[in-house]
Amino acid sequence: MWQLLILVVVIALVYLMARSKSKPTKKIDVPEIVIVKCQSCDLNLPISEAFKNDDGWFCSENRECQNL
Ligand SMILES: [Zn+2]
Numbered sequence: 001m002w003q004l005l006i007l008v009v010v011i012a013l014v015y016l017m018a019r020s021k022s023k024p025t026k027k028i029d030v031p032e033i034v035i036v037k038c039q040s041c042d043l044n045l046p047i048s049e050a051f052k053n054d055d056g057w058f059c060s061e062n063r064e065c066q067n068l
Helices: 002-021
Strands: 035-037 044-046 051-053 056-058
Antiparallel strands (some): 035 044
């Protein structure tokens, strides 16, 4: 009787391991785009289009915001 119980436990463990392995792993290939906020007009824009200043990020150079 004990052998049957052990067999059931082993099958359950194998089943759980197989299920956890087959879980689809989400892999993000797209590089994450960092969004920064303009300190003057609160516009959110990608870091590649933003300008860094001593006070933070701005949507345009010399703080001449496009949205003001
Ligand atoms: Zn701005």
